[in-house]
Amino acid sequence: MNSRLLLTLTITLTAVAGFGADNATSQPEQIEGFRDTPIIPGTRWHVHDPDRPQPPVVRPGATFSQGAPAPSDATVLFDGTDLSQWQNTRGQDAAWKITDDYMESVPRGGGIRTRGRWADFQLHLEWATPNPPRGSGQGRGNSGVLINGMYEVQVLDSYESKTYPDGQAASIYGQYPPLVNASKPPGEWQTYDIIFESPRWNEKGELIKKAVITVLHNGVVVQNREELFGITDGIHREVPWKTLSKYPAPHAPEVFIELQDHNNPVRYRNIWIRELGRRE
Template identity: 50%
Template sequence: MKMKKINILLLILTCGVCLSASCFGQQQNQPKPEATEVWEPEPKVVTPGDGTKPPSDAIVLFDGKDFSNWVSAKDGSAPKWTLKDGAMVVERGTGDIVTKQTFGDFQLHIEWRTPDKVEGEGQGRGNSGIFLQERYEVQVLDSYQNRTYSNGQAGSLYKQSIPLVNACRKPGEWQTYDIIYTAPRFRWNGSLESPARVTVIHNGVLIQNNTVIHGTTEYIGTPKNIAHGKGGIRLQDHGNPVSYRNIWIREL
């Protein structure tokens, strides 16, 4: 009986040694933390904006001083909109304006204000628009206690996508859009490979979340997908004295 106990003890000790050796071997074969560290490429340093100051790598499209980065969308002449108190104001009947520079994927910051004097209703109240690549409209409208069709209110992709919420401030108050845009891709034969997508943050509130843009903005009919390259940022004259300021863009 004593010999049997000794044999059992030796067996236990042997198994313990083997198990420890196995665990040690497994530990030896474990990858080191450094194996999953990536050091290159190193992201470039960008100084964040402060207040109304844009990030250090942004292209300033409008700083309140002049229209040097803009032309008439109709004929390429100097814009006929008004400059007032550091903002550009739509001058009714003068037409849309567009940036001289064109863009593909980008991050756009733009501030806008509808008139403090409320006139009209629905689509006739503080109406304008921001056209990405001159084709795809993010609607600008006084949608504060102003009911209209949902895919035409402020923050909609006009006649396409309803905003997640209505984050409008009161008429006469400055509002912000921060827009992240991925341009569509087209194949060699002009067919659509991947649609445009857009994220819109309105006054700090997410209202379009990586939303698919189905094609061009059309007032009547369905969107169209016609192959194109880079395009400008176009601001719409819809007959209402909407103001814009502090416009900057980052190419992505």
């Protein structure tokens, strides 16, 4: 065979093989989620839709509230010393462990919730997911801030780890993805500053004001006064997981804070809360 022809064939076959390899490695990333769930009102996306666009990634700057003392009118829920403000979901002493200045969920420890209740409040907390990271998607550093055990702001390792957008870190679970992904790497301390306005019902039991949530994740606004369609936590029989949310029976404006145990050793520290009050 002519040497020039042999060289041409070799180059061609190499290019074809290379194209095939590139094509094989450029398959779209598989993101967990569901396409058989209800459409979220006002959108064209399903609940937990893997095809929904991922929020843009931003690098957070310095966070004013990280490690900062609580305001003078705040109730300190955890300062690194004890769990006296917390109980398990059965009303018994909280079983999470304290190490250094943080608390951490333990296997089969269950979620913990505050002994106190507040209406219309500002909540600050700091959290960190395991490093090195374990698992992927919803199995990677999963926990949550459950307001009254019903309205969830998701805690998850969403740093270079994708899942359905309405279930990533700082999402209002099953309803609103964050406006941007402001996550830090696993093992680094992150902050949530949550402003919650309680829902209200009239004397007839009719809903007259929906719950409203604002969330700052690492100092970045990621939820801006979003009205909730209803409760978000799938453990409640009124709203099975993956279905469209609705409000439960009327409850008082004063609500507790619950930290979810999702069998991932997520850490929390520097937690405080203050009611917003009213102007005279």
